Amino acid sequence: MLDARLPGGPQVKEGNQRDDGGGKREEIRIQLKSGSTVTIGIIARAPELVLARSDEKLQYYFRPELAQRLLSPPAAAGEPLAKK
Numbered sequence: 562m563l564d565a566r567l568p569g570g571p572q573v574k575e576g577n578q579r580d581d582g583g584g585k586r587e588e589i590r591i592q593l594k595s596g597s598t599v600t601i602g603i604i605a606r607a608p609e610l611v612l613a614r615s616d617e618k619l620q621y622y623f624r625p626e627l628a629q630r631l632l633s634p635p636a637a638a639g640e641p642l643a644k645k
């Protein structure tokens with residue numbers, strides 16, 4: 562789990578999504594236990610990962626090493642899959 566409070570963790574800033582010059586933006590959809598869905602837009606992947614949660618008007622900035630860990634499936638990162 563990534564913790565924004567740790568030194569070197571992601572930065573969270575208030576703001577709207579940046580315009581990257583057009584084209585359809587990638588999105589991550591997270592289904593919550595309650596059944597609701599949270600949609601997070603991928604604004605940029607390099608030089609840092611920038612994710613935006615437009616419903617909260619927040620942007621999350623991740624250093625490259627955190628971005629790689631966040632976007633890699635657990636099996637690809639050499640971590641065992643969590644059992645339910």
